[in-house]
Amino acid sequence: xxxxxxxxSYANLKGKDQSRTITQIISTGEExxxxxxxxxxxxxxxxxxxxxxxxxxxxxxxxxxxxxxxxYDRKNLGPQVEKDLEFGAKMQHNFAKExxxxxxxxxxxxxxxxxxxxxxxxxxxxxxxxTYDNTLIKQGDNESQLTLEYINPISETARLEAxxxxxxxxxxxxxYGESLNQVAKLWEKDxxxxxxxxxxxxxxxxxxxxxxxxxxxxxxxxxxxxNAFVNANQVTTDTSLKNQYFRLYPSLHLSFKLNxxxxxxxxxxxxIRRPEGDEMNPFPEYQDPYNLRIGNPxxxxxxxxxxxxxxxxxxxNMTFLSTLYYRYAYNGMTSITRxxxxxxxxxTTENISKSQSAGLELVIASTIGExxxxxxxxxxxxxxxxxxxxxxxxxxxxxSWSANLSAGINISKCTVVQITSNYxxxxxxxxxxxxPSYILNxxxxxxxxxxxxxxxxxxxxxxxxxxxxxxxxTPELYQTVSRRRNARVFYFGLTYTFGNQGNKKKNTQLxxxxxx
Numbered sequence: 033x034x035x036x037x038x039x040x041s042y043a044n045l046k047g048k049d050q051s052r053t054i055t056q057i058i059s060t061g062e063e064x065x066x067x068x069x070x071x072x073x074x075x076x077x078x079x080x081x082x083x084x085x086x087x088x089x090x091x092x093x094x095x096x097x098x099x100x101x102x103x104y105d106r107k108n109l110g111p112q113v114e115k116d117l118e119f120g121a122k123m124q125h126n127f128a129k130e131x132x133x134x135x136x137x138x139x140x141x142x143x144x145x146x147x148x149x150x151x152x153x154x155x156x157x158x159x160x161x162x163t164y165d166n167t168l169i170k171q172g173d174n175e176s177q178l179t180l181e182y183i184n185p186i187s188e189t190a191r192l193e194a195x196x197x198x199x200x201x202x203x204x205x206x207x208y209g210e211s212l213n214q215v216a217k218l219w220e221k222d223x224x225x226x227x228x229x230x231x232x233x234x235x236x237x238x239x240x241x242x243x244x245x246x247x248x249x250x251x252x253x254x255x256x257x258x259n260a261f262v263n264a265n266q267v268t269t270d271t272s273l274k275n276q277y278f279r280l281y282p283s284l285h286l287s288f289k290l291n292x293x294x295x296x297x298x299x300x301x302x303x304i305r306r307p308e309g310d311e312m313n314p315f316p317e318y319q320d321p322y323n324l325r326i327g328n329p330x331x332x333x334x335x336x337x338x339x340x341x342x343x344x345x346x347x348x349n350m351t352f353l354s355t356l357y358y359r360y361a362y363n364g365m366t367s368i369t370r371x372x373x374x375x376x377x378x379x380t381t382e383n384i385s386k387s388q389s390a391g392l393e394l395v396i397a398s399t400i401g402e403x404x405x406x407x408x409x410x411x412x413x414x415x416x417x418x419x420x421x422x423x424x425x426x427x428x429x430x431x432s433w434s435a436n437l438s439a440g441i442n443i444s445k446c447t448v449v450q451i452t453s454n455y456x457x458x459x460x461x462x463x464x465x466x467x468p469s470y471i472l473n474x475x476x477x478x479x480x481x482x483x484x485x486x487x488x489x490x491x492x493x494x495x496x497x498x499x500x501x502x503x504x505x506t507p508e509l510y511q512t513v514s515r516r517r518n519a520r521v522f523y524f525g526l527t528y529t530f531g532n533q534g535n536k537k538k539n540t541q542l543x544x545x546x547x548x
Contacts, residue, residue, distance in 0.1 A: 069126045110147055110150065146168070205313060
């Protein structure tokens with residue numbers, strides 16, 4: 033009898049990333065009322081962000097026989113600069129009937145991000161001289177959106193909305209890599225890390241919705257038609273990929289009022305999520321020599337069908353909403369990690385065959401006098417994933433849940449304290465699972481000068497609990513990844529609003545730096 037044995041190998045990567053960020057934001061806007069029927073307005077903003085980054089990764093690999101095959105530190109000094117410019121203009125025409133209007137909005141933005149990474153690899157095993165390499169990453173993003181919207185309240189119980197939207201987006205990703213020739217002491221271009229990828233989309237959207245109330249019964253029906261043109265150009269290899277698709281996205285919302293405070297609802301919608309430019313770049317991005325990120329130019333948009341049945345109770349001080357739902361998604365985009373060879377891991381994005389989920393959402397929003405506002409929401413669901421298109425034959429299923437709690441305490445009309453928390457239970461991925469995660473944030477806002485000025489303080493991840501833990505468990509690879517942000521984030525801000533805000537709704541929600 034012959035006995036065959038397979039030697040397993042293990043890789044351990046520990047990383048520490050320290051960064052200092054300085055952000056400068058300037059925004060302004062103005063509206064001008066030409067006459068009783070016509071109003072025009074403009075707005076603009078500038079955002080400049082400067083990041084100083086120090087990073088060290090400790091890489092260690094060994095075989096099951098405890099033989100160490102690699103042991104080295106990879107250090108990085110990577111200054112980063114980001115500039116964002118945005119301009120917007122709008123025009124509104126009001127017809128004689130109240131609420132009957134025509135709106136034209138245009139928004140365009142341009143952003144530029146540059147990372148100048150300087151790497152050094154210091155080896156312990158094997159005992160070889162240190163190596164050095166640099167990457168200069170430039171990413172430009174141009175976006176524009178033109179919206180023409182027509183609103184007509186046909187009667188007290190009927191309303192029509194229709195419009196046209198043109199969306200344009202262009203991503204230009206330019207990567208340059210070089211390494212130090214130890215013999216000649218010269219920097220040489222690294223063709224494996226140098227490439228340029230340009231990705232652009234043009235989307236034409238026509239939409240219409242009609243809303244009608246008939247006694248206790250109400251409905252809102254809508255149809256959205258999209259014609260999308262996608263152009264992906266890998267400049268370095270002189271290859272391009274063009275795609276064009278037309279989709280119809282219907283929606284229907286039905287409601288029936290049992291009485292003044294109780295209502296039944298039934299909804300259907302069809303939604304889409306498109307891939308980003310960096311998810312489609314087929315050229316590898318080197319996180320380090322043994323971990324690559326490669327885009328997939330053949331990604332398809334993810335599409336989701338959703339059916340919801342709900343019950344709502346609403347009075348002066350409390351709103352309760354329960355929703356039973358079923359969602360069917362196909363061409364779902366998911367991150368996949370595989371071995372390229374014995375030592376190099378490759379991550380990419382691929383479409384899975386389909387996934388399904390069914391669950392119950394509960395939402396309670398309540399006010400206690402004028403002092404406290406409380407919002408509690410929970411989502412319990414059954415999820416199943418079919419990843420047979422990726423080579424995994426068995427469907428995977430799980431029962432999971434999440435909960436979100438937000439409480440605002442109005443100490444006075446000008447002073448607000450806010451606490452938010454969120455818990456997400458274990459979730460499935462096509463290759464494994466994501467571990468549970470929890471976060472607690474708090475904030476404070478004090479307004480001055482008749483609410484024109486405000487001092488804002490927020491603290492993210494109060495309990496230092498944010499973790500992103502994932503497991504990949506396949507026949508060829510078992511991998512555990514744990515990411516955490518050690519330092520809590522404190523934010524201090526001072527805002528001042530110029531001019532007359534009119535009937536603009538006051539925003540009391542605070543934003544936090546860390547998200548799960």
